Amino acid sequence: MALDPGVLAELESIVGREHVRHEQGEVAPYARDATPLFSSPPDAVVFPARTAEVAAVLRLATSHRVPVVPRGAGSNLCAATVPLQGGILLVLTRMDRVLEISPAELLVRAEPGATTATVAEAAAAKGLLFAPDPGSRTVSTVGGNVATCAGGLRGLKYGVTRNYVLGLEVVLPTGEVIRTGGRLWKDVAGYDLTRLLTGSEGTLGVITEVTLALLPMPATASTGVAYFSSLADAGRAVTQVLAHGVVPATLEFLDRTCIGAVEDYARLGLRTDAGALLLFGDDGEPDAVERNLTRMGELCADEGALEVTVAKEVAESEALLAARRCSLPALSRLNTLTVLEDVTVPRPRLAEMVDRIEAVAARHELLIGTFGHAGDGNLHPTAVVDVRDPAAAERTHAAFAEIFAAALELDGTITGEHGVGAAKLPYLRDRLGDDQMALTKRIKAAFDPAGILNPGKTGS
Amino acid sequence: MSAEVSPGVDAPGAAGAAARGIFPPELLDRCISCGFCLPACPTYALSKDEKSSPRGRITLMRALETGVLEEDDPTLREESSFCLGCRACEPVCPAGVQYGELLEHWRSHQWQGRHRPPLARVLTNVVVRNWLVRRLGTFRGHARTAATSPQGPHLMLGCFERALFPAVSRAARRLRPELDAPGNQGCCGALHAHNGDLELGRTMGRRLGEQLPGTIVTTAGGCAAHLAGVLGRDRVKEFSEYLARDGSASLGELRVDGRRARVALQDSCHLRNGMDVWREPRELIAAVADYVELPGAAQCCGSAGTYSLLRPKDSRRVLAPKLDQIEAAGVDYVVAVNPGCQRQLVTGLRRRRSRVRVLHLTELLAAAQDGGLPRRRLRLGARPGRRAEVPADEPAGLTAHLNDRPLPDDPGAAGAGRPDALDGSAGPDEVHRS
Structure with missing residues (x-):
C-alpha cells in the first residue's frame, strides 16, 4: 500500500522535506528491528524534531487512517517496531536531548531519542545512577526503554524501567498532548496512566518526553563466581542467599551449553565440567559489599559449589562479568x-x-x-x-x-523484559485470559479510536 | 518466535528467498541486527539515518542479494559509496560480522563498469602497473636497497606513499637498517579491493607476497590489513608492531622548546579495527615524548583511502571535529600510521593554519633517535620561492593540487561538525547534547 501523495506532501510540510524518506531503498533498512524473522517496510519514514510535529503527524494519520509505528533505535527483541501494515514509521532519534538533571529532586528529564547510555553518563557526571541497565544500553533510547519497560542485569535489587518512570509527555493518536505524572514521588491523582503507558509498546501514544528517577551512585561494586555440578544446586544457593537477607545487585547464571560456548569463544578459563555457573555481586559501601560477597560465597559453598572465587579488584570483577555479557x-x-x-x-x-x-x-x-x-x-x-x-x-x-x-x-510469564510486540502476540491470550484480552482491546480503543497506532501488536 | 512469520523474510537463503550470489552467505548471515554498531559508525553520526549505519547497510545488502531492491537502486549506489569503510563497527559487533569484507563484495558488484567513480578508476589503473608505481617514487628519494635477501624482512614502500611521503621509508630504514627495501616492488592492491575490484586487489596482494618473500613490514595500516587478509596474519607486520617486539629501549627523546614534546596519535582504522594494533604506536610515542590521547583517536579521520578524493565534502565533515580536538589538545605533533591519514591531517590542519605538525610514526621515532627533526631538505627539482617555504610535512605536486581543490562551502571549517555549531543556540546550563 503506497502512501497517498497528498499525505506525503503534508508530512514534508510538517517536518521538512529532508526529514521524510519514502524511496524504496531508503525505507528498506527500516523493515526490521533486532528481532529475527520479522520484516516489513514502511511506506514512509518521518523524523520529527519536536512534540508539535509529532502531534501534527498523528492528527494527519488519524484523519487519513494511515498506520503509524513509533521507533527509537530499533533494538527491541519482539518486533515491536516492525511496521507490519506499512504506513508511517515515526523515528524519534532527532529528539535526543537530555533536558535537565536535578540532583536535589533525584531526577532526569530527557527527550525520547536520547540513548540510555547518554542519560546514564549525564547522571553519572553529577554523581547519580540511572539504574535500569538493559543489555543494549549503548544503542537503545530512553523512549524505547519506557515503551518496552526494559529490564536488565540489576532487576532484583533495583527493579526495571517502570520503577523509575516519574512522568511522561505523550501525544495521543488523535493529536492531543498529555503530561502524566511529573516530578513527584507521591501523586495519586487519577488512574496511573504513567504505568499504563510504560510497556505499552507504542500502541497507545507516542512518548515525547520522559522524567526518570535517579539514585545516588554506589561507592563500589564487586563480583564473585561459583560453579555447581547442576542448575538445581545453583538454584538452592540462590534461595539460600535471599533467605539470609542479602539482596545482591547481580545474580546471573549460565547453563552447561552456555559455559561451553563462552569458553570456546572467549577462552576465559571457565570450568567446562560444571553444570552451572552462578555470578553474584553487590554494590554499595565497601565494607557492606565485602561482607555480602563473603556471605554469598559461603552460602554457595554450603550448597555444594564445586568452586567459589571472589574478585579482589574491579578489573577482576569485569572479567567475571564478561562471561555473562558474551553469552549471546x-x-x-x-x-x-x-x-x-x-x-x-x-x-x-x-x-x-x-x-x-x-x-x-x-x-x-x-x-x-x-x-x-x-x-x-x-x-x-x-x-x-x-x-x-x-x-x-x-x-x-x-x-x-x-x-x-x-x-x-509454573506460574510464570511468556516474556519478562523483551515485550510482546508482533513476536509474542499469538501467545498473549494464554497469559492474560479472555477477559483481560477484551479489556486490553477496550483500553486500546479508548486511546486510539481509529486504530492507527502500531497495528498488529497488543490491543489490536 | 511467532506463528505469523511475515512474508518479507529478508534472510537470503531462508525459505523462499532468492539469492543473486553477490555475497558469501556465511558472511551475510552473521548479522543479528542488534544495532550495537550504530554508535560506532561515523556516517550514522552524521545522518542519524538507519540506511547510513552498518546494520542498515547490511539490510540493504540483503535486499540486493534477495532481489527486494533492483541492482541500480539509487540508495544502494549512494550508501555503498557514503560508507567510509573504516570498520569501526567490527570490534563492537557481538556477532563477529566481517563488515569490511562484505563492503568489498558490495562495491565489487555495485561499482561495475560505468558505476565506478571515474577518479577511483584512474587511481587504481595507475598503481596496477608496476613500472608506473616505481616511477611514482623515483624522483622523491624514498628508501631503496638493491639486493633482496630471500627471507626478508622486507620494507613495503607502498604505491602512493612512496611518492607522497618518501621520508617515511627513509626514517623506517634509519630505525631498522636490516629492512630490505627493493625498489621494484609493486602495490599491495588494497586500493583495488576497497574500490570495487576485490579480485584484482587480492591478485596484486599475492604478487607482492612473491616479490617480497618472508616477513613484510609496512608503514601503512590500510595496506597491512589488506595484505594480512590475503597472505595471512603471520607474514605481515605493521611497523609499530615490528618495532614493539624488541622493547622500547634506547629510542631517545624528542624535545620542543627545552621540554619533552607533546604528541597525539591518529589511529589507522584498518590497523586498529582489522588487525587489533593500537597499543603499540601509543607505547612507542610514550617512550620518546609525552603522549596525549585524543578523545576521538580511534575514530576515522575521513581520509578512508580514496574517500577524501571521491567525497571531499563528506570527508571534511568527518574530519572537522577531529581537527577541533587536535587543536584543543595543545600538542606539538600529531602522529599518523597510514599515509592516507597523514595526508588528510596535513591538509586539514594547513587549511586552518594550525601550528600542530603531522608526522608519521617512523619520522617521529627517527627524529627522537637523531636528536631532533631534520631541517627541511630542498627537494630535487624544487624551485626557490614560495614552494620552498612549505613545511617538510606537506605533500607536493599533484597531491597538493588535489588537496586544494576549492569547495563551494567548506564543511571542514573550524567548528563545523560540532552539534552545537549546527543549531547555533547554546541552551541553558543544564542542557546536554548527546
Whole structure:
C-alpha cells in the first residue's frame, strides 16, 4: 500500500522535506528491528524534531487512517517496531536531548531519542545512577526503554524501567498532548496512566518526553563466581542467599551449553565440567559489599559449589562479568539463526524451568543454551539453528510454543523484559485470559479510536 | 518466535528467498541486527539515518542479494559509496560480522563498469602497473636497497606513499637498517579491493607476497590489513608492531622548546579495527615524548583511502571535529600510521593554519633517535620561492593540487561538525547534547 501523495506532501510540510524518506531503498533498512524473522517496510519514514510535529503527524494519520509505528533505535527483541501494515514509521532519534538533571529532586528529564547510555553518563557526571541497565544500553533510547519497560542485569535489587518512570509527555493518536505524572514521588491523582503507558509498546501514544528517577551512585561494586555440578544446586544457593537477607545487585547464571560456548569463544578459563555457573555481586559501601560477597560465597559453598572465587579488584570483577555479557554472541556464532527468548518463572522454580527447556530441546533435536537472571527468575533460552533449514525453523517454533506453555504452568510469564510486540502476540491470550484480552482491546480503543497506532501488536 | 512469520523474510537463503550470489552467505548471515554498531559508525553520526549505519547497510545488502531492491537502486549506489569503510563497527559487533569484507563484495558488484567513480578508476589503473608505481617514487628519494635477501624482512614502500611521503621509508630504514627495501616492488592492491575490484586487489596482494618473500613490514595500516587478509596474519607486520617486539629501549627523546614534546596519535582504522594494533604506536610515542590521547583517536579521520578524493565534502565533515580536538589538545605533533591519514591531517590542519605538525610514526621515532627533526631538505627539482617555504610535512605536486581543490562551502571549517555549531543556540546550563 503506497502512501497517498497528498499525505506525503503534508508530512514534508510538517517536518521538512529532508526529514521524510519514502524511496524504496531508503525505507528498506527500516523493515526490521533486532528481532529475527520479522520484516516489513514502511511506506514512509518521518523524523520529527519536536512534540508539535509529532502531534501534527498523528492528527494527519488519524484523519487519513494511515498506520503509524513509533521507533527509537530499533533494538527491541519482539518486533515491536516492525511496521507490519506499512504506513508511517515515526523515528524519534532527532529528539535526543537530555533536558535537565536535578540532583536535589533525584531526577532526569530527557527527550525520547536520547540513548540510555547518554542519560546514564549525564547522571553519572553529577554523581547519580540511572539504574535500569538493559543489555543494549549503548544503542537503545530512553523512549524505547519506557515503551518496552526494559529490564536488565540489576532487576532484583533495583527493579526495571517502570520503577523509575516519574512522568511522561505523550501525544495521543488523535493529536492531543498529555503530561502524566511529573516530578513527584507521591501523586495519586487519577488512574496511573504513567504505568499504563510504560510497556505499552507504542500502541497507545507516542512518548515525547520522559522524567526518570535517579539514585545516588554506589561507592563500589564487586563480583564473585561459583560453579555447581547442576542448575538445581545453583538454584538452592540462590534461595539460600535471599533467605539470609542479602539482596545482591547481580545474580546471573549460565547453563552447561552456555559455559561451553563462552569458553570456546572467549577462552576465559571457565570450568567446562560444571553444570552451572552462578555470578553474584553487590554494590554499595565497601565494607557492606565485602561482607555480602563473603556471605554469598559461603552460602554457595554450603550448597555444594564445586568452586567459589571472589574478585579482589574491579578489573577482576569485569572479567567475571564478561562471561555473562558474551553469552549471546558466543551462542550466536554456533549457527546462522539465533532466536532469543525471555520466559520468566517464580524464583524457586528456576531449576525446574531449565530442566523443562532441556527436555524440549532434546525432543525437538535443537541446540538451546540458557542463561539469565537467577535473581528474578528471568531466563533467556537461546536456540541456534541453520537459517537455511526450514524444518529446523519449524522445530524451533514448536519448541518455543512448548517452552511458553511450560513457563505458564509454573506460574510464570511468556516474556519478562523483551515485550510482546508482533513476536509474542499469538501467545498473549494464554497469559492474560479472555477477559483481560477484551479489556486490553477496550483500553486500546479508548486511546486510539481509529486504530492507527502500531497495528498488529497488543490491543489490536 | 511467532506463528505469523511475515512474508518479507529478508534472510537470503531462508525459505523462499532468492539469492543473486553477490555475497558469501556465511558472511551475510552473521548479522543479528542488534544495532550495537550504530554508535560506532561515523556516517550514522552524521545522518542519524538507519540506511547510513552498518546494520542498515547490511539490510540493504540483503535486499540486493534477495532481489527486494533492483541492482541500480539509487540508495544502494549512494550508501555503498557514503560508507567510509573504516570498520569501526567490527570490534563492537557481538556477532563477529566481517563488515569490511562484505563492503568489498558490495562495491565489487555495485561499482561495475560505468558505476565506478571515474577518479577511483584512474587511481587504481595507475598503481596496477608496476613500472608506473616505481616511477611514482623515483624522483622523491624514498628508501631503496638493491639486493633482496630471500627471507626478508622486507620494507613495503607502498604505491602512493612512496611518492607522497618518501621520508617515511627513509626514517623506517634509519630505525631498522636490516629492512630490505627493493625498489621494484609493486602495490599491495588494497586500493583495488576497497574500490570495487576485490579480485584484482587480492591478485596484486599475492604478487607482492612473491616479490617480497618472508616477513613484510609496512608503514601503512590500510595496506597491512589488506595484505594480512590475503597472505595471512603471520607474514605481515605493521611497523609499530615490528618495532614493539624488541622493547622500547634506547629510542631517545624528542624535545620542543627545552621540554619533552607533546604528541597525539591518529589511529589507522584498518590497523586498529582489522588487525587489533593500537597499543603499540601509543607505547612507542610514550617512550620518546609525552603522549596525549585524543578523545576521538580511534575514530576515522575521513581520509578512508580514496574517500577524501571521491567525497571531499563528506570527508571534511568527518574530519572537522577531529581537527577541533587536535587543536584543543595543545600538542606539538600529531602522529599518523597510514599515509592516507597523514595526508588528510596535513591538509586539514594547513587549511586552518594550525601550528600542530603531522608526522608519521617512523619520522617521529627517527627524529627522537637523531636528536631532533631534520631541517627541511630542498627537494630535487624544487624551485626557490614560495614552494620552498612549505613545511617538510606537506605533500607536493599533484597531491597538493588535489588537496586544494576549492569547495563551494567548506564543511571542514573550524567548528563545523560540532552539534552545537549546527543549531547555533547554546541552551541553558543544564542542557546536554548527546
